[in-house]
Amino acid sequence: MKSKFFKSVAAASMAVLVVGATAGSSLAQSLLEKAEAGEAIRIGFANEIPFAYPGDDGSPKGFVNVMTIGILKQMGYENIEAVQTEWGGLIPGLNANRFDIVTGGMNILASRCENIAFSEPIATVGDGFIVAPGNPKNIGNYESLNEASAIMVTGAGYSNIEAAKGAGVPEASIMQVPGPTEILAAVRAGRADAGAGTYFTMKQLADSSNGTVEATDPTAMPEESFNWAGIGFRKSDQEFLDKFNAALKEYVGSEGMMSAVAEYGYAEASLPGDQTTEWVCANR
Template sequence: MKKSLETTIAAALMLGTSVFAASAGPLMDRIEAGEPIRIGFANELPFAYPGSNGEPLGFVNAHTLGVLDKMGYTNIEPVQTDWGGLIPGLQAGRFDIITGGMNILAARCENVAFSEPMARIGDGFLVPAGNPKGLDNYEDIKEQGAVMVTGAGYSNIQAARDAGVEDGNIMQVPGPTEILAAVRAERADAGAGTYFTMKQLADSAGGELDVSDPNAMPEDSFNWAGIGFSKEDQDFVDAFNEAQAEYLGSEEMLAAVSEYGYSEATLPGDVTTEWVCANR
């Protein structure tokens, strides 16, 4: 018998490490055996993060749950982990799907079967109020010898390197909380991440910090986010893509994600995962 999302969350919280059970078979085998679909995500506002009861919040989670519901799947088990543990956890069979605003990148495409894109996402810098050093893009970081802080595993690391920023000027930390702390403490001149996340951090800083204009970033710094699956689950990915094609951009979908800042401007357009894997 299928369990409700709330029941599964409660069970996962009580059992603790039991959500990191040994690897299971392909996703359809788990579903047919009555097992829940395990969704892995990190604490990455506003993309994907846990609520007070461990429930999956954020616009990527909301979208994913909406597509799965259209497919007839509601037996969901949320599993929170660190950002750097998402792909290894997927490969180790600790979860079946990974969300969290993960950009589709060539290096990731080697290890993850991504859905078609569900969002187009630009970068932004978290900077002191007024952006006194005028840090609007990665070239500015390079030219001023500024220190940029970003999350370990974030695509911003390679974007900065591509612009010529030296590794010594790229501080890597676990995630958004540490990015905010580094900029506030003036250990870094700018925090780098997606515009969505940097805007949320700036809004939480009581006027101390601003976010740069994402349109000042180079075109090739724009990325497309997808939902990640195991390479063994391509049959499920194909079915997910079919359901997503009908759901993405619908009134129902936009209503579900609007509270997180996702709007029609965030829709991915006609870009395909095949193109993104080859060009990002």
């Protein structure tokens, strides 16, 4: 068994330096070839609690990282590097070989399926909002944003942008920021009426805000706003992805997995069910 280590890279620019040191050999290899040769598998993620984020020591935390590492371990791979970047840099960074797998808790969407390959679903993910205490503009779903003439803030590259536009929210009413910290800051400061993201993330922001914001009821969201999260790969690494999916099938929902992800709020209701990535790519 290969030795286990994690190497944290604090920003995308640093990640480029790490890659540059080995570019001559790694770029010519497929992920399967690299892994079988004992080279590090680099997992890329943004600071998206509770999906994926760096711990105080730089180690990869969050339920998507835990699941990915668990699956890789089941496959026999334990030499893993953690590469943190901004959300908007995940797909470009993957395709630029800055890392090998995206573990950021990314929803599977048709637009993303055009650019990368996803694993089979690992979680069912609903959207949610954070709002001022008491929800003064009565925001519960994307349509209500229009009714209230509200400003929505969300992360650059988040699926919430497409969902809001699909509900008729004008682009001028959608503020884009780097990630959750900035979403919370915009709502707290009154620069936005609602912060949008996955319910997992919005609930965590609300719980950590000392009462300055609250999370809305996720059941008010329309069924079509529910998504499935997957783990991202380069399309050229389909052979590795096939092996990964085989291990994923045995791992997801297992007693060991459920125990490992419980601390992040992942429960039986979060399991992906029988939906396939092929279906999700065609319908989301």
